[in-house]
Amino acid sequence: MAKVHVSTTINGEPSEFLCEPNDTMLDALRGPLGLTGSKEGCASGDCGACSITVDDNLICSCLMLAVESEGHELRTIEGMAQGEKLHPLQQKFLEMAALQCGICTSGMLVASDALLKRNPKPSEEEVRFWLAGNLCRCTGYDKIVRAVMDTAAEMRAQ
Amino acid sequence: MTVVTNNKWIGQRTIRPDGMDKVTGRAQFAADTNMPGMIWGKVLRSPHAHARIKSINTAKAEALPGVKAVVTARDIVDFPIEKGAVMLGIQDMRWMCRNVMAREKALFPGHPIAAVAATSEAIAAEACNLIEVDYEVLPFAIEIEDAIKSDAPILHEFNKFEGKPSNIAGRIEHKKGDLAEGFKKADIVIERSFTTRPVHQGYIEPHACLISVAPDGKTTIWSSSQGQFMVRAMTAHLTGIPQSDIRAIPAEIGGGFGGKTIVYLEPLATLLAKKSGRPVKMVMTREEVMRATGPTSGSKSTVKIGATKDGKIVAAHGTFYLQAGALPGSPIRGAVGCSFTPYDIPNLLSEGYDVCSNRSKVAAYRAPGAPIGAYAVECVLDEVAEVLKMDPLDFRLKNAAKEGTKAAHGPTFPRIGYIETVEAAKASDHYKAPLGKLQGRGVASGFWFNAGGESSAQVNITEDGNVVVTTGHPDIGGSRAGIANICAELLGIDYRRVSVIIGDTQTIGFSNLTGGSRVLFASSIVVTQSTEQIIKTLRERAAKIWEIDPEAVKWEDGAAHPVSPNAGQFPPLTLKDLAEKAPAMGGPIGAGVQLNTTGADGGFGTHICDVEVDVDLGIARVTRYTAVQDVGRAIHPGYVEGQLQGGVAQGIGWALNEEYIYTKEGKVDNPGFLDYRMPVCSDLPMIDCIMVEVPNPKHPQGVKGVGEVPLVPVMAAVANAIYNALGKRFYALPMSPPKVLEVIDAPETRQAAE
Numbered sequence: 001m002a003k004v005h006v007s008t009t010i011n012g013e014p015s016e017f018l019c020e021p022n023d024t025m026l027d028a029l030r031g032p033l034g035l036t037g038s039k040e041g042c043a044s045g046d047c048g049a050c051s052i053t054v055d056d057n058l059i060c061s062c063l064m065l066a067v068e069s070e071g072h073e074l075r076t077i078e079g080m081a082q083g084e085k086l087h088p089l090q091q092k093f094l095e096m097a098a099l100q101c102g103i104c105t106s107g108m109l110v111a112s113d114a115l116l117k118r119n120p121k122p123s124e125e126e127v128r129f130w131l132a133g134n135l136c137r138c139t140g141y142d143k144i145v146r147a148v149m150d151t152a153a154e155m156r157a158q
Numbered sequence: 159m160t161v162v163t164n165n166k167w168i169g170q171r172t173i174r175p176d177g178m179d180k181v182t183g184r185a186q187f188a189a190d191t192n193m194p195g196m197i198w199g200k201v202l203r204s205p206h207a208h209a210r211i212k213s214i215n216t217a218k219a220e221a222l223p224g225v226k227a228v229v230t231a232r233d234i235v236d237f238p239i240e241k242g243a244v245m246l247g248i249q250d251m252r253w254m255c256r257n258v259m260a261r262e263k264a265l266f267p268g269h270p271i272a273a274v275a276a277t278s279e280a281i282a283a284e285a286c287n288l289i290e291v292d293y294e295v296l297p298f299a300i301e302i303e304d305a306i307k308s309d310a311p312i313l314h315e316f317n318k319f320e321g322k323p324s325n326i327a328g329r330i331e332h333k334k335g336d337l338a339e340g341f342k343k344a345d346i347v348i349e350r351s352f353t354t355r356p357v358h359q360g361y362i363e364p365h366a367c368l369i370s371v372a373p374d375g376k377t378t379i380w381s382s383s384q385g386q387f388m389v390r391a392m393t394a395h396l397t398g399i400p401q402s403d404i405r406a407i408p409a410e411i412g413g414g415f416g417g418k419t420i421v422y423l424e425p426l427a428t429l430l431a432k433k434s435g436r437p438v439k440m441v442m443t444r445e446e447v448m449r450a451t452g453p454t455s456g457s458k459s460t461v462k463i464g465a466t467k468d469g470k471i472v473a474a475h476g477t478f479y480l481q482a483g484a485l486p487g488s489p490i491r492g493a494v495g496c497s498f499t500p501y502d503i504p505n506l507l508s509e510g511y512d513v514c515s516n517r518s519k520v521a522a523y524r525a526p527g528a529p530i531g532a533y534a535v536e537c538v539l540d541e542v543a544e545v546l547k548m549d550p551l552d553f554r555l556k557n558a559a560k561e562g563t564k565a566a567h568g569p570t571f572p573r574i575g576y577i578e579t580v581e582a583a584k585a586s587d588h589y590k591a592p593l594g595k596l597q598g599r600g601v602a603s604g605f606w607f608n609a610g611g612e613s614s615a616q617v618n619i620t621e622d623g624n625v626v627v628t629t630g631h632p633d634i635g636g637s638r639a640g641i642a643n644i645c646a647e648l649l650g651i652d653y654r655r656v657s658v659i660i661g662d663t664q665t666i667g668f669s670n671l672t673g674g675s676r677v678l679f680a681s682s683i684v685v686t687q688s689t690e691q692i693i694k695t696l697r698e699r700a701a702k703i704w705e706i707d708p709e710a711v712k713w714e715d716g717a718a719h720p721v722s723p724n725a726g727q728f729p730p731l732t733l734k735d736l737a738e739k740a741p742a743m744g745g746p747i748g749a750g751v752q753l754n755t756t757g758a759d760g761g762f763g764t765h766i767c768d769v770e771v772d773v774d775l776g777i778a779r780v781t782r783y784t785a786v787q788d789v790g791r792a793i794h795p796g797y798v799e800g801q802l803q804g805g806v807a808q809g810i811g812w813a814l815n816e817e818y819i820y821t822k823e824g825k826v827d828n829p830g831f832l833d834y835r836m837p838v839c840s841d842l843p844m845i846d847c848i849m850v851e852v853p854n855p856k857h858p859q860g861v862k863g864v865g866e867v868p869l870v871p872v873m874a875a876v877a878n879a880i881y882n883a884l885g886k887r888f889y890a891l892p893m894s895p896p897k898v899l900e901v902i903d904a905p906e907t908r909q910a911a912e
Contacts, residue, residue: 036190037183039412041362042444046831049362077183090181094173097796100635100804102180103363103412107573118908120237125840135831137360138635140803141839143796 008069010035011079019066026050028066029076035121037077037106041135048134051107051114052076058114077106080113089113089151098147099137107134112148120156124149164522167643167653168859171796172530174412174639175658180221186392188366188382188409189441196368197226199423199440200282201431202272202289203450204264204664207516207824211264211271211291216289224281225431228289229426230272231259235398239316245394245670247388249420251395253485257519258396258425264293265313265484266516267825270422270451275438277428297514299325302458302479305515313484313514327486330494330756331509332566340473340505344464348541351460352534354873354891355817356481358453359523360808360836363412364444365402365451369427370437375399377428379406384418384632385671390663396425397432404428407662408632410898411661415808416522417452419673448829452521453818455480455488459534461497469548471557474498478531480512483519487511492527492606495567496870497535498738499605500576500762506566516824522673525606525866526806529812529873532889536874538604540881550601550878551584551875567607569721575788575852576762579603582848583764593882596771600878603764604745604870608863609674610755614667615684617692618748623734625649628661628684630669631677635804635865640678641685644859651716651733660720667752675863677855678793680755686858691749699743699866700731703807757856761867763787765806767875771883776899778880779841786848795849802868803845811837815820817892 003018010033017032024043029035029052038061041047045060052061053075061076080087089112092098099105108131115122115130122130127148128141136144179185185395237244237252244251255261260269272289276282299305299313305325319326343346359524367381377399383389394401413417425438431438442451457480464473470843475495480488490510492827498508510527514563558577564570583589583601593599616628628644631637638658646653670676693713700718701708710725711718717730740747768782785802815835819827828834853860873891881887886901 024242035183039187039363040189040441041364041412042831044444044832047362047444081182086181093181094177095171097171097174097636097800098793099174099177099180100797100800101361101363101411101413102176102185103361104317105180106183109181124844128840128842132838134266135362135836135838137362137415137808137836138804139800140805140807140845141553141842142803142845143800145839145844 001017004067006067006070008071009073011075021067023066025061025064025066025069029061035076035078039103039106041103048111049104049107051110051134053110056117058111059074080109087113088155089148092147092151096143096147097151098139098143104134104136108136108144116152116155120152122152167647168793169795171651172639172643172794174636175634176638185410187363187412187584188380191368191380191409193368193370193437196437196439197275197277197434198279199273199275199427199438200279200281200286201270201426202286204260204267204269204271206264206293206295207267207300208296209264209293210296210338211262212253212294212878213292214272215290216272218290219285222281222285222288222533224277225274225285226277226436227275227430228272229429229433231261232423233429234259235396236261246391246395253487254392254420255396257485258422266518268446268518270485273426273430275434277762281485300515300517300656300820300824302456302481302513302515305513307470313491313516314847315871325514326511327482327514328512329509330490331507333507334566335505337473337505337507338474341464343466343472346542346545347462347464347466347624348538348545349460349462350538350889352537352889354457354530354533356453356456356517357812357816358448359415359417361413361415362419364442366441367427368437368439369424369431371428371431373435375403377404379404379424380409381406382409382411382418384411384414384634384673386632386663387668388419388671389421389424392421393424393428397428399428404897405662405664408660411632411634414634415524416526416673417520419671427593429574440559444831448827448834450518454522454523454526455482455530457481457530459531461534461538463542465542465546465589467544469556471501471503472509474503476508476531476535478510480510480527480530481517482512482514483517484514485519486512486514488528493523494532495607496528496605497531500559500603501586502559502563508566526794526868528604528606528870529706529809532602532870533605533873536871537877540600540878549707551580554603555580572759573852574760574762575850578850578852579762579764579786579788582850583766583784583786586766586784586848588766588782588846593768596767596883598772598879598881598883600767600875600882601765602871602878603762603875604867606748606761606866606870608674608679608758608761609676610680610758611670611676612668612754613680614750614752615670615681615685615688616666616748616750617685617688619692619733619737621722621737623732624655625657627656627658628666629685630661630666631672631681632660634672635801636794637681638781639797640793641681644682645685645689648686648693649716649733650714667750675761675865676758677859679758679857682859682861683755683857684753688749689749692747695747696736697735702743703731704728757854758852759790759862761788761862761864763867763871765871765875767879769876769879769883771880771898773902775897776902778814778893778898780843780876783844784846784848784867786850787864788850788852788862789864790854791851791860793848793859793861798849799847800863801865802847805868806845806872807837807842809869810842810876813873813876813891813893815894835867
């Protein structure tokens, strides 16, 4: 099979890559694009470790074909901080010990950011149901939920 | 050693050293690494639960374009059964060599049969399908009941129990007093039997490695494990490459919980790399993780407890059968040794059986064996307290182990904090909060041994006066953050000036596995001693500069000072000053310490769980949870709480949903995260922590292991809460909706609820 050429935008940068027609977006990110911040925990859309946004919609990149990114705007964990300035969620995760092993952290942050963009004032229940697609086996979610709610409160105050 | 009492950094919620890399996606986990010329390895796995391997023909696979190497059991170093055990830690290499690649027989569906390396993953997978294996399919036994029957299919014909071929690979017991006499004194005796299902550690990162073998045999391994030295030693044993030629580099580890304390892929990838001359990368799929890596044992237990009318336990007997999986080694030591340990019981027999069955070999899982035993014991205790009409926490207080209590597994306890955990639970707001209809509250306690063992550290002062600490343990729950706090505290400098890294096998001294809740305990001892040596050097150098006696120099707030004005009037010499002067003053400043650490004290916890049961759907939902634990000293409270909260979440999963389900053919039927249902964010409440601090006097900072205990009490706490809500006891895990519904739909339950 001949490889397919794809033009897309990743974290605001125009990007081009070659992929197999059956490669997932996660394969492309971690392979030719070298963006290994998105993780593969299951390859079946159950763990959320590969969460990215496509035109501001939160998706599991393991469930999207790489060729489908043609012409779209993708954002990954690598695009979350602005240079040296962390996104408030990243800062809060650090301060509140909302990560342990870190394998789910990229996906958790991308998903949490997508939540706060839609709902700047989520209830605890809303945070919990929004993040229900992102598995974490280390933290019991307690500190993650608190970090997201605290960040939301801080961002609203600004 | 004296306990450090100044508290600038110890006890602070500092930013973890590896945090920035993890929130920005920079952190390098095992699957994130690539090498020029790299090819991909894949494993052919047995479709059968039990089969003799008559022949393997790899010719067609080898002929496929793109295939660079194929390995089978013939390439793995054999450890013959009859030559006896070759132990590496708790693992017998006779079993390990048969676990990484089936030898005489395939023992479970998923057991590796051969491995292929090819230029792409797809070609490697295609080549696996071209390997011809002639199997003689044998009858199999998966469940303990089936494996211990007199006519059960025998996995290992060489294994005898009571003189006959058997799947029972071992038995241990702990005994105290006279059991029969003890039960005679009891006014009430309750005996119950319990079962638990195998559950997986559930780390989100699948096993992965990248391995390069140079033509001279020099081998570099990047892999995700709980011990780079374990990876090196096991790979050396199984491939015949000397340890001095293997550099095992620990990648960031995406969760382990005990499951990454043995190797699966590394020996295979090493042999493929050696044969092909190319670096080989192997990454398991989630399905492979679920089918072929260690869950913990399923179990079958019977617990009998006798108590007098005034609430004193006089005798107890526990029998624990644990499923080892394909090869011996289930965690009976934890079940037998931990389950009764929170209590002072004069007459006790605790016995465990290690049962082989046609399922993947168990690997350690957080306090291995202890949660299984505690589940049975703590549920029976709840019944005994109920019959005695005693508050379950008062009942535990009345029988609590304390300083001077002799535990059945050997030690006489020093000062321990068990009673404090029960008292704190009793005093908590949670324990006093009212409950509504169909809501219930349960309590349970738990114990884990904790551990010391070998650790190495090297602490170096950089030329610009900052600090690099290297230790040898993969950081699985925040140990680097704890070490940074301790080193900064001792040196009196900002913790951000201390960089903590995990060394590879060729750059730091031997350090045992990350496991048993030993890492911060052991590594902070060697880091403390190294730092103390450095402080001594710094004082000596300041003394030399000032031309006074080293004894007249003290180290405080990151600088050398004369101990008093009488010693001389000199401006302080900071770490930076002394680092700059180092070349002229005797050279680089650094110190390393290697020790087999001792003095680990066991850990105790007491948990309170509230549930609400949806009687229409059978869903038991945990609505409030408090974990109380004696943590010794919380060096970084955030990550101590994190250990407690994470352990509780795993226990709630074990209690309510997680289980291996098998098809009639003996294959795991739920090898993915959709059907193997671990708790998701919306399943859980906040998990409150009460950290009781009874410092370990044998540790410079008072540290006790904290990681394992939090899983031990959970299943019993949940089960006791469900009983409290429904008035119905459950004797099997998981208490999943169909099983809860079955009990609710029984006519007598309906009546009671109305």
